[in-house]
Amino acid sequence: MVKPCPICKRDAVAERAQNEFAPFCSKRCRTIDLGRWLDESYRIPAVEDDEEDEAPPVSNGPGDRTR
Ligand SMILES: [Zn+2]
Structure with a gap:
């Protein structure tokens, strides 16, 4: 049975x-599966996304002519 x-x-x-x-067919796939499993178990629910506000763009001076 395959x-x-x-x-x-x-x-x-x-x-x-x-x-x-x-x-798994190969070591690579086994590693991928293991990686997924670990990723889920270590993932902390919530505290993800809502990362819209990264570091604000550095202004090039008092002019701030981004608009
Ligand atoms: Zn495979």
């Missing part, structure tokens, strides 16, 4: 006996 890789959904993943990265 299943597609859950990450790239392309390559057929060999069984674990022949593929140390199962259920």
Whole structure:
């Protein structure tokens, strides 16, 4: 029974006996999956977005002719 890789959904993943990265097709996909998992677990809810006000543009002088 061969299943597609859950990450790239392309390559057929060999069984674990022949593929140390199962259920992923490759080390790369396994790393990606791990990265996603960690990213979610470490993500702090809220306190994201609402970053509209970054550092205000540096004025080039008292003239401030941005308009
Ligand atoms: Zn893959």
